[in-house]
Amino acid sequence: ERGAPVVLLDAGERPGGQYWRHAADTEPGGAYGGLWRRLRALTDAGRVDYRPGQQVWLVTREDDGGFRLETTPVHDGVEPLPGPVTAGKVVLCPGGADRQLPVPGWTLPGVVAAGGAQALLKGHGTVAGRQVLVAGTGPFLLPVATGLARAGARVVGVWEANSPLRWARHAPTVLRVPGKVAEAAGYAAALARHRIPYRTRTVVAEILGDDRVRAVRRAVLDGDGVPRSRPEEVEVDLVAFGWGFTPALELPLQLGVATRVDVDGSLVVAVDERQRTDVPGVFVAGEATGVGGATLSLAEGRIAGAAAAGRPEGGRRPRATVRAHRAFARAMHDAHPVPAGWHRWLTDDTLVCRCEEVPHAAVRAAHAQLGAGDARTVKMLTRVGMGWCQGRVCGYAAACLTATLDGRPPTEADLRGTAARPLAVPVSLAELAGPEEGPDRP
Structure with missing residues (x-):
């Protein structure tokens, strides 16, 4: 809308991202509907070259200061682009993924990320379980629980690891974002309407079952975040965990941008008031600059687009x-x-890295017996984070465990070691062997 030629590479097959995920036959409404119609008008007018279903797996800076982006289709049904995309400036909006913490039994079928349960519901109308527990920490637990209940699942409870009293000191900040207060009130009413119990300072200490989830064992946290077990078991067939989100930083880190550790312990990209990074021509918006919700991401995207x-x-x-919204x-x-004592609920045989089947005992042994004092060394000695997900699931937990064993909080170097990857997404050997050359795009 400011006259610049734009190529929009979207990993989704429909616009909207994760937040506005919807079924193919659904026409969006509300705030998103307006954005969707503006994008469609600009695409029809030839002012935006919209390429859905395309993932960027590598971005490099050229000698002339421009950028080259290599892409791959999200699946075989999407037509690949004829060649790499080149641009004078790039705005990266890679989003993030559910942060996961290991717990005994978390590899059983029937344990999912809260975002995964919501994605199945939004995108396909699928309820992943019939008797569901939503557990972890943060406001995201509420829409997941109420959405599942509206779809017919019996939500046996929302287990929040923290106390709501922690919000008291932030009352002035919260009141400056009245929409969030109204949103919270709406979810509270929905929980009451569906008779969903909401327990605070409560966590899943163990997941029970043989070939799939049968029940969970709960623990109550003390003031230091240390779990105190109780013998109560709750029967469920689905556990949806939400421990916040981890920004996806593969593409920004490929370009060598500066990073920082955010309030929630996540590694994020450092940007200025125009969403500029310290690499000329590179702008970043959304969760990669700090997890803060859809409204914040929209505003950052608008600023980044105008600046670019x-x-x-x-x-x-x-x-x-x-x-x-950043203050909020x-x-x-x-x-x-994340509870300070979360590692206390791990047993020796609890898998930290499910891809490589690395247990908690192996991580502790690498530190105690082999002197591994950082996440990178632990990775090399135990193979934690070297499996199919390349640390996307276990990287944060492994970095935190290593730092805890070393008696310190995770550093920026620890987190960069688990977030940086040479390839942002899986690609075929054929693409690595020699990507086809084609006409460059603006």
């Missing part, structure tokens, strides 16, 4: 939205931290 187009007059409203995000992360 050379007309950084994004207006006062987007900048004010970013300030208010900091309050949210402070109110919903």
